[in-house]
Amino acid sequence: MAATNDPGNAELKLPFRPRARLLQLLGDQLIGTPRLAVFELVKNAYDADAETVIVTLKDIQAPNSTIIVEDDGDGMTLETIRDIWLVPGHDHRQTQRRALQRTRLSRLPLGEKGLGRFAVHKLGDQIELVTRAKDNPECVASIDWDDLIKEPFLSDAEVTIRTREPEIFKGTATGTRMTISRLRETNWTRGDVRRLFRQITSISSPFTNRSDRFETLLEVPEHPDWVAGVPDADALLERAPWLFEFTFADGLLTWSYKFRSVTGLKLAPRAATGDKVPLQIAPERDFDLYGTNQGRKTQPKRITASEDYAKGIGPIKGTFFVFDRDREILNKLGDSQLVQNFLDENGGVRVYRDSIRVYNYGEPGDDWLGLDLRRVNTPTRNISRNIIVGAVDLSLQLSDQLTEKTNREGFVESDAYHRLKQIVLGALSILEVERKIDKDNIRALTGKGEDPETKNITQPLDALRAAAKTHDLSKELDPLIDKAEKNYNEMRDTMLRAGLSGMGLAVVFHEIEQGVRVLHDAIEGGGKLETIQIQARELVRILDGFSELLRKGDRKPNSLKTLIRRARDINRVRFRNHNVKLVCPALEETVPDVERQFAFGLLLGALNNLLDNAFYWLQVRWPDEKSQTRREIYINIENDFAEGPAIIVADNGPGFQDDPERLTRPFFSRRPDGMGVGLYYTNMVMELNGGRLAFPDADEANVPDTFDGAALALVFGKGASR
């Protein structure tokens, strides 16, 4: 230390002198929960190339209970203990990781900060460390945290290390055993132990095959039954009716979907796949689900993921098992209570890196993908957290832009993390659409043949009103609930009066009922008012516009050419923005006009719907169109249809992959954020105007070969033509 005699002009060089209790702080404050503390120890074992980690809860429920974490890894020499283990914040693991230096078993170290071992303090006050490295004596260290932190300064806190002939790791055995006693938590219940078991066994991904072996076990010698009875996750997952797997790499998605059917249901299994297809990404909203401004001023131009979308994330693999909690299906799965409990405990999507769990994703209480809080505009399609058990696997080496938070509770919120979520949600939306197809089929089988014409929406809405009242939300929600009721009743009346098929109505009724249920759960679950309000508005929105069908229904003679021209004109900005070329022979002057009876506004809306779809799907097929555009839409009038003239709308997008019956069903859409009402409305508008919506072959509609995507026809009835 340098000092001068002049107190007014001194220069001193002083070291930090941390209190010994800093060690306690590191362990206690940095790590969120005791189970994360166990996780940190298991990660250390992984980094030491252990193949088996056994966590033992000994003398549980007795005052002298202990937790023992023992692995068969490389163990530590005296030098390693001295130079690394006793050096908080040592960066050797991080250095290895950055240099992509893999271990003997080709593992990339998980440790970064050199603090994980201090997490044990979260568990207990007394620690005994026994470790042995190859060809070395066994080292034993005993640490009493209470004694240690009594020392005023960290520099005075000493740890005694003894070496001895191996007693634990005999022969050629190596490894580390950490025994923690004077536990913070002594009263372990059966439930606690089972939860810990679940967590410990989920540290390593159950869904992926790895070249090395890494197994974590939990043993409770005094209560073997506590652990033995824990249901075998694999066996339960086998019962999941749906399985979805995907890989996102190089900007393309490969996926496989399986509906494995349900015992006792006369429904054949169904599978679907996609190989290296573009991944659709739900557009970002300026406002998130909670109505909070996200500060995103520009909407991404692309609606599919580009090659560099996964930059800093690397390839993403996912496996999702999806269940059904409808009573009838649950009962058919067998052990329905067991399945429900399993889902309550395990529901969610976990994240793994190099097959090692990243907490807290997929833990109860975590909803990182916002599955439960998504907009309720498609309540029967969305998969909620309590029916999905999923895992997303990343490469530790290639996901370098995903950094874990210091408290080990997930990744730092960053652009890469945001993109990860978008990719997983994009893949999930394929699963949701495919699952909805099978769900609809199941419903058709198990439905009790409810008559939507007589079924009253009032009952579920009244339950919603009651819930709102209980939670003091009536003022905010009642007007919206009233609006939903009014909308539904108006729609029902319109459809009945117009003699439209009740099938659509049944589906709409079901949709509203589901939406009401989601909202009900949100209210009962004490959700945020703004979230609930947004969800309620979405519910109202589902039926917006039906009353207009009623109002704008005045049919009079109109020109088809004028209709097409107006549709072109009001979409001029979209043709320009999306760089879409319009081919429209119908508007050439020499082409004679056709007149039919229809409500102009309604038909314009219907045509708009078709264009809306075309604009979207053209972007999916041709994501990057700058100056030279390949995006084209074709509109023409064809007089060759049996019923009468038709407006043909075709494009060179990816085309349809579903049959017409499904396409015109309400709430079916293959757009990630799609409501799925466009074609349903269009069909209804055509029916209300004495025509129909058809899906002709390109030949049938005389569509030029270049338009190899979707082709639709608004077929008008015979009508009175002049």
Next chain:
Amino acid sequence: MIFAAPRFVVVDDKPEHLGAITQAFQYLGSPCIGVRYNPEEELNPQHFRGVRCLFLDLHLVDGQAGTDQKRHYALIASILEDNISQNGGPFILVIWTEHEHLSNELRDYLDASLDQAKPHARPLAVLGLAKERFINTGDGVVNQPEELRAAIQNALLSNAQLSALLGWEADVLVAAGDTLAALLNLVPPAQRTSATFPGALDTILSRLARESVGSSNVDVNHRAAVTNALAPILADRIMNQDVTPETKELWQRALTKHNTPLPDASASEAGQINRMLHLAGPPGETIRSSDWGAVVTWPHPWTDEELTNRLGLTIEQLLGGEFFVDNADRQGCRAVLVRVGAVCDYAQNRTGPLTYLLGVEIPKDVKHKGKMSEAIWKSPVFVLPGDNDPSRLHVHIRFPLTVLAGGCAAWVPRYRLREQLLMHLIAATSTYIARPGIVQLPVK
């Protein structure tokens, strides 16, 4: 046009909503035009030529719920592109929606999608108001006209600069009204009968016109003659209007940077502002080539022979020798003539040839390869009509041309120097011409 352009315009496809909103404005004593949107027809741009506050229904074509609102945004964008007048001035867009975030989405959509070539179609602000709050959307009965006015006022006030300017525009109208009232007061009460009123007014206007421009000039432009007399009164009334404390406060909020150091305007920004301040031109103002201050395109062939005949020098001698512009830079230069002359000659329409001075519009960035003569007057920087980059008008005082009044009728006017700048040029001209020379012997 005696019909003033409406400042408040509402477009809706539902007649009952349209009626309700125009009715709400009636309660407030403010005119508002309601335009029924019929999807079969295009809108009439005449209705939008002076709009300041445009209310648009978000769902003009179909109210059907969809995945997103882009089709509606796109329709609104095309309505703005097709109908907002280039000379209409600023406006704000109010969208009827109960979802506040939709107005933000729409604003972003318009920012990104409106035709770059139509900057005037961009609203200064996009606001959302919930229709349901003010009118019964079922039957169109207005519930809260006062609340609606307050909401609109708040919406406008949220942008202090815009509301100050809109207020100013309204004040100008009031001042114009006051001026007309003062004019009418000159008609004695006894003559204010339907039989004699027009004649009495004619007398007053004729007297004013004759005194203001001279009787021989009145026939050139009757309207201009009267305006010449009324403009100073109008200007004075605008300047000295009695404004409320709220207006003063509003202006204080609107103008906050005059005491803080502002970054220099870029050449292009300055060029735009200078143009507004100093140049008049179509479509807002009409110009004849013989107008005082008119700048016309060089009306003769641009050849050495023509130039030598008229001014006694070649193109090279003029551009290279007088203006010191390199050959390479001459492409961007444009020869013009600037109409000058004594103001009273112009006002009294004196006979005799009209005087023009030779000018050259030279891009601002062109480097002059020598020091130009003091006989060359330089204008401030302008972004001239048809240009993207700023230039300066250089006027050579030693190169006048004269023409008889009828001789310049076919000349093509580009723009007109407003009076302040023209006076600057004329003063420079007379100073230059009148500078005395003295005889002296140089001493080393």
